[in-house]
Amino acid sequence: MANLAGTRIAVTGASSGIGKAITRLLVKEGAMVFGLCRTIGEVPEGAARVSCDLSQPKRIEQAFETIAAAEGGLDALINNAGLAWSERVCDGDLERFAQMWQVNVHGLVVATQRALALFPESGGRIINVSSMSGHRVPPSGGFYAPTKFAVRALTESLRCEFASEGLLHQVATISPGFVDTPLLDRYFEGREADLEQMRECTPMLQPDDIAEAVHSILTAPPHVNIGDIQLRPAGQQA
Numbered sequence: 001m002a003n004l005a006g007t008r009i010a011v012t013g014a015s016s017g018i019g020k021a022i023t024r025l026l027v028k029e030g031a032m033v034f035g036l037c038r039t040i041g042e043v044p045e046g047a048a049r050v051s052c053d054l055s056q057p058k059r060i061e062q063a064f065e066t067i068a069a070a071e072g073g074l075d076a077l078i079n080n081a082g083l084a085w086s087e088r089v090c091d092g093d094l095e096r097f098a099q100m101w102q103v104n105v106h107g108l109v110v111a112t113q114r115a116l117a118l119f120p121e122s123g124g125r126i127i128n129v130s131s132m133s134g135h136r137v138p139p140s141g142g143f144y145a146p147t148k149f150a151v152r153a154l155t156e157s158l159r160c161e162f163a164s165e166g167l168l169h170q171v172a173t174i175s176p177g178f179v180d181t182p183l184l185d186r187y188f189e190g191r192e193a194d195l196e197q198m199r200e201c202t203p204m205l206q207p208d209d210i211a212e213a214v215h216s217i218l219t220a221p222p223h224v225n226i227g228d229i230q231l232r233p234a235g236q237q238a
Ligand SMILES: NC(=O)c1ccc[n+]([C@@H]2O[C@H](COP(=O)([O-])OP(=O)(O)OC[C@H]3O[C@@H](n4cnc5c(N)ncnc54)[C@H](OP(=O)(O)O)[C@@H]3O)[C@@H](O)[C@H]2O)c1
Pocket: 012, 013, 014, 015, 016, 017, 018, 019, 036, 037, 038, 039, 040, 052, 053, 054, 055, 080, 081, 082, 083, 084, 103, 129, 130, 131, 132, 175, 176, 177, 178, 179, 180, 181, 182, 183, 184
C-alpha cells in the first residue's frame, strides 16, 4: 500500500492516546478510517465512528458488520486498544486481570478473525500494538506484561498461519516504551509521584511517534514483512 488514499482501515481504541493519533494521521493520508471504541464522540473527525466494546465478542461482530455494510471489505486492521493496570500477580484484582485479558488479548483475536473475513485475496495488513512489556517483564509488569507477551505471540502465530496457507496477508507488532497518554495514569495508580517525576524529567514518546511507525508499516512494499518495531523514548533504560 504505497499510497493510503482510499484504503479501508479499522483502528481499535481510536478515542484516545495512540489510537487517536493513528486515526488522525490515516485520515490525513486519505484513508477511509473506522474508529472502534466505546467513547465514539472522541474519535477524530473524518473517521467513521463505530461503537464497539472489545470485551464483548457480540459487539465486535456487530462493529465489523457495520464496516462490511458500509464498505464491503477492509484492507487493514490496527489492533491498538488496550488496558493497563500494574497490580501484582500475587494479590492483584482478578476482575481487572479478566478485563485486561478480554480487551488486550481475546478482543484482539475476535477483531482479527472478523477483519480477516473482510480482507481481499490480494492481502490485508494487521498491526498489533504490544509493548516493551511484551519483550521483558519490568518490576511493575504484573498481569499487564503477560497480556502483551501474548499479543506478540499472536502476531507470530498469525504470520506462520498466513505463510503456511499461502495467504498474502501481513502482520506486524509495534512495541512502544512509555508513551505520554492517559493509559499511564491507570498504570501508575498509587505511584502518582513517580509518574509526575517521569513526565517532568524524561522525554516520553508521543502518540504521533507511534502513528508514524504504523504509517511506515502500512506503506512498506508488499514483499517486505516487518515483524516488530520497538520504540523507546531516548533515555528509557529497560
Ligand atoms: N501509553 C503507553 O506508555 C503504552 C506503552 C506501550 C504500549 N501501549 C499500548 O498502546 C495501546 C494504546 O494505549 P494508549 O496509551 O493510547 O491508551 P489510552 O489513551 O488509555 O487509550 C486506550 C484506548 O483503548 C480503548 N479501549 C479500552 N477498553 C476498551 C474496550 N472495552 N472496548 C473498546 N475499546 C477499549 C479506549 O477506548 P474507549 O474507552 O473509548 O472504549 C481508548 O481509545 C494499548 O494497547 C497499550 O497497551 C501503551
